[in-house]
Amino acid sequence: MSDDLIAAAKRRFTDLLPQSWRRDLTLVPVVRLSGAIGMNSPFRQSLTLAATARLLDRAFAVKRAPAVALVINSPGGSPVQSNLIFKRIRALAEEKNKRVFAFVEDVAASGGYMLACAADEIYADPSSIVGSIGVVSAGFGFNDMLSRIGVERRVHTAGTRKVMLDPFQPERAEDVDRLLAIQREVHASFRDLVRSRRGALLKGEEDDLFSGEFWVGAQALPMGLIDGLGDLRSVLRERFGTDVRTPLIAPSGNWFTRRANGIGAQIGLDGGIGAGFAQGLADVAEERALWARYGL
Template sequence: MAEPVGVPPPRVSPEHEPVLAELARDFLRERRAERRWRNLFRLFWLTLAALLVYSLWMQGRHVTPSATPHTALIEVRGEIAADTEASAELLLAALKDAFNDDAAQAIVLRINSPGGSPVQAGIVYDEIKRLKKLHDKPVYAVVEEVCASGAYYIAAAADEIFVDKASVVGSIGVLMDGFGFTGLMDKLGIERRLLTAGENKGMLDPFSPLPPKQRAYAQAMLDQIHQQFIAVVREGRGKRLKETPDTFSGLFWNGEQAVQLGLADRYGNLDFVAREVVKAEDIIDYTPKDNVAERLAKRFGASIGAGAVRALKEMAPIR
C-alpha cells in the first residue's frame, strides 16, 4: 500500500532569519501600541463621561462666590408649585444663599408668574420676612409681564415693588376649579358607583353631585385662605395700599393702575433697580434650577408613583 507523500515545511535560509525576527518584533510593537492607544481612548471617554455626569448633576446648584458688592437676583418664573422652577424648595435655597452672602447688597425677585399654590407662596413669603429680619437686607420685587395671585403673595414681602406700565398685577383671590359630569352621566345612563367610609370622603368627586353642605364647607375654606392672603397684602403694603371694593375681589390691573392703587411703588426694571436703588450694578443670579439628572430622576420617580398619586391629582386644586 502506497504511503502518502507529505509536503515538507518551507525552510528559512539562515540569511533571512534576522529579517523575520525584526518583522516579528515590529509586529509585536505595533500591537502593543494599538493596545495602549485603545486604552487611552477608553480612559479619555470614561473621563469625559464622568465630567459630563458631574456637570449635569451640579448644574445650577451653586453660585460662584464674589467678594465684589453686587445685587443678588432670584427668578420667580412660571407656576408656583412643588416640583417646578418656582417651588418653595428651590426659592428658599436661593434666598438663603443670597442673604448669607455678605457681598450681596440686596435681593431682587424678578417675577413673571401667574401664581399657583398658596401654600408654596406662603412658605416663601414667611422665609423672606424671617431672613430680612435676620440679615437686615432689603428685598425688591421687579415685575415683568405678570405678577398675579400667589406671585403677588410673594411680592408683598418685598420692601418695594417695581413694575412696567403694562405689567399685569393683582388677582388677590383664591379659587378651586374642577368639572361636574353628573348631568351628562344621567343623559347617557351611566351610574356612578362610589363607596366611601366617611360621609365626606368622596367630596369634590367630579362624577357625584355636590351637596350644599359640602359646597358650603369648601367655600368657607376658600374664604379663610382668602383672608390669609388679604392679611399678607395689608401687612406687606401697609399705608401705601389704597383699598377699594375691588382690591381683594380677584381683579387684576396693569402696572400704571397698580402704582395708583398702591399695589406697586414705581416703574423700573432689574438694571434700573440694581443701578439706581441698590447702587450695585453687578448682578449675580442665585436662582437654583433642576439639573438634568434631577429632572430625569423626578420623571422616573413620577412614572413609578403615578398610580399612587392619581387619586390626589383628581381633586380640585386650590390656587
C-alpha cells in the same frame, strides 16, 4: 512706570477677578420665581418651597450684598406654597438684615402677588399684570357621563363628607357652602398678609383692592400695590450705583438633570410612569389655564 500706567494695570487686573473677590462692586443676588406655584410637572420644575429654599438660602448668604432681588413672573397657584415661600423670604431678610426688591415681569397675580409682597419694594413694568387678591377653585362635573357609556361607579366611605364635591355626582348645595367657607378663610389670610406688608401705602376701597381684580402696573402704582415702575437694572443702578452687579442664583445641575428629577418625582409619587405622566399633563393644562386667565 508712570502712575497712570500702574493705575490702568490695577484696573485691568481687578476686572479679571471674580465678582465675589472685588470689594469695589456692590452685589445684589437675583432669584427668579417663575411659573405657576405648587403644580408638579415632569417637564418643568414646580415653584414650591422645596424647589426655591436652597436658591433663597444661597442668595441671602452673600455677606457683602446689601439686598436681594426677586424677579417674579407667576399667575399664582397653591396658597399654601405661596405663603411658605413668602415666609421663608421674610425670615431670611430679617435674619440676614437685607432689603428685598421685587421686579414683576409679565404677571404677579394671586399667589404671585403674595410672593411680591415679601419684598420691601415692588417694581413693575407699566404693562405688567398685578393684583388678583382673591381665591378661586375650579373643576368639572361628569355625573351623567358614566351612565351614558354603561359604567357603574361604586364608592364606599366611612365618613359622610368623604365624597364632597365628587365630580361624578351632582353638585350639592351643602358641599358648595363648605367650599365657599374655606375660600373665605383663605381670602381673609391673604388680605391680612397684604395689609401687613403694604399698610398705609394702599389707596382706594378695600372692596376693590381685594375683589380679585387685577390691573396693569401703571394702574397698580397709584393704588399702592407697587412702589414704582421700572426694571431690575435701572432701579438697582439708580439705588446702588453703576458698579452694581446682579449675579443670578440659578439651580444646580444641568437642564437634563433637572428634567430627569422632575420625571422621577412624578413616577415615585404617583406609583407608575403612566399615572405620573397623566397627572403631569393635567397639571400642565391647569397651569396653562392660570396664565390664560390674565391673557398670557
